[in-house]
Amino acid sequence: MSKMIGIVREWKTACERRAPITPMDVADLMAQSSLEFSVEPSPYRVFDNSTYENAGAKLTDDLSSCDFFIGIKEMPMDKLHPGKPHLFFSHTIKGQEYNIPLLRKILELKCTLLDYELVKNDNGNRLVFFGRQAGQAGMLNTLWALGQRLAVHGLNSPFSSLKQARFYENLSEGLEEVRKVRATIDSDGMPDFLQPFVCGITGTGNVAAGAREVLAALNPLELSVSELEGGVAHKNPHRIHLVVFDEEHLYRRQDGGKFHREDFRQNPEGYESAFEDHLDNITMMVTGHFWDARYPKIISKDAIASIFERSEMPRLQVIGDVSCDLEGGIEVTLKATYPDHPCFVYHPDSRTMTDGFLGKGLLVMAVEILPTELANDSSRVFSGALKKFLPTVLEADFTEDFDALQLPPEFKRAIIAHQGSLTPDWAHLLP
Numbered sequence: 001m002s003k004m005i006g007i008v009r010e011w012k013t014a015c016e017r018r019a020p021i022t023p024m025d026v027a028d029l030m031a032q033s034s035l036e037f038s039v040e041p042s043p044y045r046v047f048d049n050s051t052y053e054n055a056g057a058k059l060t061d062d063l064s065s066c067d068f069f070i071g072i073k074e075m076p077m078d079k080l081h082p083g084k085p086h087l088f089f090s091h092t093i094k095g096q097e098y099n100i101p102l103l104r105k106i107l108e109l110k111c112t113l114l115d116y117e118l119v120k121n122d123n124g125n126r127l128v129f130f131g132r133q134a135g136q137a138g139m140l141n142t143l144w145a146l147g148q149r150l151a152v153h154g155l156n157s158p159f160s161s162l163k164q165a166r167f168y169e170n171l172s173e174g175l176e177e178v179r180k181v182r183a184t185i186d187s188d189g190m191p192d193f194l195q196p197f198v199c200g201i202t203g204t205g206n207v208a209a210g211a212r213e214v215l216a217a218l219n220p221l222e223l224s225v226s227e228l229e230g231g232v233a234h235k236n237p238h239r240i241h242l243v244v245f246d247e248e249h250l251y252r253r254q255d256g257g258k259f260h261r262e263d264f265r266q267n268p269e270g271y272e273s274a275f276e277d278h279l280d281n282i283t284m285m286v287t288g289h290f291w292d293a294r295y296p297k298i299i300s301k302d303a304i305a306s307i308f309e310r311s312e313m314p315r316l317q318v319i320g321d322v323s324c325d326l327e328g329g330i331e332v333t334l335k336a337t338y339p340d341h342p343c344f345v346y347h348p349d350s351r352t353m354t355d356g357f358l359g360k361g362l363l364v365m366a367v368e369i370l371p372t373e374l375a376n377d378s379s380r381v382f383s384g385a386l387k388k389f390l391p392t393v394l395e396a397d398f399t400e401d402f403d404a405l406q407l408p409p410e411f412k413r414a415i416i417a418h419q420g421s422l423t424p425d426w427a428h429l430l431p
Helices: 023-032 049-055 097-108 131-152 171-188 206-218 225-229 261-266 275-281 301-310 370-386 424-429
Strands: 003-007 035-039 068-070 085-087 112-114 198-202 221-223 241-245 251-253 271-273 284-287 318-320 343-347 352-355 362-365 415-418
Touching (some): 023 035, 035 049, 097 415, 131 206, 131 284, 131 318, 131 362, 131 370, 171 206, 171 370, 198 206, 198 275, 206 241, 225 275, 241 275, 275 301
Parallel strands (some): 003 035, 003 068, 068 085, 085 112, 198 241, 198 284, 221 241, 284 318, 318 362
Antiparallel strands (some): 112 415, 251 271, 343 352, 343 362
């Protein structure tokens, strides 16, 4: 018997242009399986509504007859379908307070909630994700934001020619523009006020890999953390420097002992930030590390106040906070931003912020939906990963009790709620 998948419209913001399944993959799935598709029209989605119709999907505002619902961001509570399975990024697994009402509504309606963030293999590696594209867009945006911030100080830089990621047709176009910046640096050198130029990237996962992919177009000279601690040996006007900070470089034991990854994750209260020691030596940074509310701050408000006390214009000009945990690991991330207003200036004297690029303080780029700025690339990669699972997932009878539910283990582990109850692994989310 055929199953109908409903592709929902993204309601959270008009800036969201991604699609969980592309028209091409809809056509492939319909040709190779018994799946059918209904698509809720959207004026913002990167793929025109007509392309889904041409692929064989039904375009409709009424998805109520569908068996399974997929989207990207959280669905509005009044758009949930009672008793049916829904797959999206719920942003609930850290106990995020702003989505607790959504979680309660899902339980009230006896929906099944599956979360992409939890679709992992037996080794705990995520299988359906946007991390790499978040890093790519994050680095593009941070380089662009640096150029904009310097310009308001009346300082011309090679980065002033760059655009925000969303204004490039795709990643390839963005990389080509970054290579032009490299050519300018090769021929003209870096301005004195940017020497030595040091970019710090935190983490070594998918987000960091995406950020490094973009920065590679500038041909950076990579330094170890110990080399940075010793001071950049010389000001090379024709090269930028890259330093990658793993967990062992971000945190240190308060008792002076050696960092141990497992001990840190089990006892983070015994650790403190080691990254703050490097703030005077970094020009810009992009975050790609995982942060948990139990962990120490990577950069505190006090640390930013301190560097501005030491200098009217510190070396650190901009933070691209891809992780975007509000007042979390990067404590000066006071809010999440959107592509139409991506940056704010954090004022360390008043501990407040101002949207845009003007004012004394530190520039923060904290777009929470960065992959949508490369919507075409992001959707194609994400869809390609998801479509491999959908036929098997849709074979399941979601009316069965959780213990009896037959699903691929990667997706059964991704269930947060089922038939009005939180699953055992997530029972702690609500009292």
